[in-house]
Amino acid sequence: MDQHKHAKLTILETSDTHGHIFPILYGTNKYEPIGLAKIATYIQHLRQTEPNLLLIDNGDSIQGTPLTYHYVKNQSDLPNPVILTFNQLKYDAAIIGNHEFNYGLPTLRKGISEAQFPFLSANIINKQTKEPYFGLPYTIKLFPEGMKVAILGLTTPYIPNWEKAEHIEGVEFEDAVETAKKWIPFIKEKEQPDLFIVSYHGGFERNLKTGEPTEAITGENQAYQLCQEVKGIDVLLTGHQHRLLADELNGVTIVQPGNSGAYMGQVDIEFAMDSRNKWKCVSKNPSLVPITEWKEDEEILQLILPYEEGTQKWLDQPIGRIQGDMIIKDPFLARIHEHPFVEFINRVQMEASNVDIANTALFSNQAIGLPINVTMRDIVSNYIYPNTLTVLELTGQDILDGLEKSATYFVVNEHGEIAVNPQFIDPKPQHYNYDMWEGIQYTIDVGKPVGERIVSLMKDGEPLDKKKTYHVVMNNYRATGGGNYSMYKGKKVVKEIQMDMTEILANYFTKYGTVVANVNNNWQVIRT
Incomplete structure (x- = not known):
């Protein structure tokens, strides 16, 4: 040798x-x-x-x-x-x-x-x-x-x-x-x-x-x-x-x-x-x-x-139409002003689970929303994870804590403008850890200290009761506390929908054919 x-x-x-x-x-x-x-x-x-x-x-x-x-x-x-x-x-x-x-x-x-x-x-x-x-x-x-x-x-x-x-x-x-x-x-x-x-x-x-x-x-x-x-x-x-x-x-x-x-x-x-x-x-x-x-x-x-x-054959299958505009032109703007695509995802989740509160994230900055003629390719390019849905029983306090966690996504930059917290970009982009909600009304004030940014939180025109329990649908990743959402971990699971979200979205188009792009502006992000 x-x-x-x-x-x-x-x-x-x-x-x-x-x-x-x-x-x-x-x-x-x-x-x-x-x-x-x-x-x-x-x-x-x-x-x-x-x-x-x-x-x-x-x-x-x-x-x-x-x-x-x-x-x-x-x-x-x-x-x-x-x-x-x-x-x-x-x-x-x-x-x-x-x-x-x-x-x-x-x-x-x-x-x-x-x-x-x-x-x-x-x-x-x-x-x-x-x-x-x-x-x-x-x-x-x-x-x-x-x-x-x-x-x-x-x-x-x-x-x-x-x-x-x-x-x-x-x-x-x-x-x-x-x-x-x-x-x-x-x-x-x-x-x-x-x-x-x-x-x-x-x-x-x-x-x-x-x-x-x-x-x-x-x-x-x-x-x-x-x-x-x-x-x-x-x-x-x-x-x-x-x-x-x-x-x-x-x-x-x-x-x-x-x-x-x-x-x-x-x-x-x-x-x-x-x-x-x-x-x-x-x-x-x-x-x-x-x-x-x-x-x-x-x-x-x-x-x-x-x-x-x-x-490729599967991806090119036409599955439905959008009436209006559901294209995402700026992913950052879609996270500070409610976008029809985000509202659509939340509404599909709510119908699939039969509950009236939902949250979802815009998973990446490559998400482009849905064109007028929708194919499976459009679904899977926007909804990129094999998630299923989970309904959790949460208190009003849990919901508030989850919103406060999401609100850490933002900072006020040196120009006094709302910007993405660098911790959500480096060392790894984590845009998927900022959630937007439907079924409640809330305001995030980025000018306030972390933990005190939810300045308004309502449901059906009344302040959300911190002690009352609510049923909330979200993806299975978030429901287990993924993204350091510890307030959801170990909470009572009311229901699990054992179907991939991409299939749920495709089935929604099969049922309705045409989906109208709109928003109800139930939340806002401001800086005082």
Whole structure:
């Protein structure tokens, strides 16, 4: 072995690809330089020049596009298209992300069974056996020159705060840091690896340079803590936050490659052999590789074409008409002045659940509202999550607390104007955590201190009774307290509507044909 004095290894990471294989945005059906078909070309290019390649997906891969949604609803007898793509690209391992649970355990288990590589997560535990739920906590990869690499998988344990209970039945989520502290010494002693990689579907809760918290410390993101408190990690692959990071923290090399397959995370490792004929890591170079310029891999496109064609046909189905204007021209204005699209979503929720109070968010700044002739494409490009509806029993005080939480979305900027609170933009856009309500009348005054911004709150012309209970419909993510809406957590569930919101919206058009765009201006955002 000693004739090989030096050796190289290239680690490639994808994360939060969210079902993007073809380079398009489904809402507009226009070309976008993203997705696994482009990433495939870069991988094939590297394989020609770098003999030692380690390819890892860091989670949130099987959910997120109309292609993955259509597959689950209409083509689930076929192999999972994302797993097919990963198999074709010869992935070495994949991590379970939080969105892997969105379509339920049967879909997840089926995908894992089709994979020609291990799915890893050491801290997702079977409630009964206390063993890793999906079998493998870690995997070992050996390279021709004799280097031995360990890969430990970890997942954000915050999943019960977002996911439907039936989608995680029998599953337990342990703290990622404590799990790492338990497994790393065990793996090191048993396997004696030359390099230790932790692939963690989670992000950084603190500023990498100052250590200052960048969010509420809830346990959702523990990457900073992993770097500071856990010994023995050489490389930490991260995700979940959709950030672009390539850096080093406390001697740990870190990368996070954004989302939708626009970038790859890459770490170039150099090994040298020591006097005991043992490989030692002598350099680690993290980088982010934009895949914009790489052409799509034709084999991948052909492989997934049957899924894509089925999806496109489904998306182009006309389902109804809008009378009036339901187009969103400015997403910020749609959050400070009631918009017909937001009112429409709330009214559909109220009818579906038969209650008279609702809330919803405008999920992203890419939401464009509905044109005059509505297709399924318009529905799924605006309502981008596979949410169902939950009716909670809340007190007037709970509603007030929820409104005050939403009101933190705003700040008064240096020009004295209402603006978006930077905490809802950086490090990750969280526009989906600002709710707008129907069935009550309220005023948010951004000029008031946080916690005192709801200056008027009425129902049916009377002040809302803080002690009285009301039935409120919202999406299942919010109903579990998602977005740090702790006032909803553990509240009595009156009803659950077990149908995806996109189907509920489509059915609404089937029932009524034409929907009138209007608003009743039941809320306002002001600054005094």
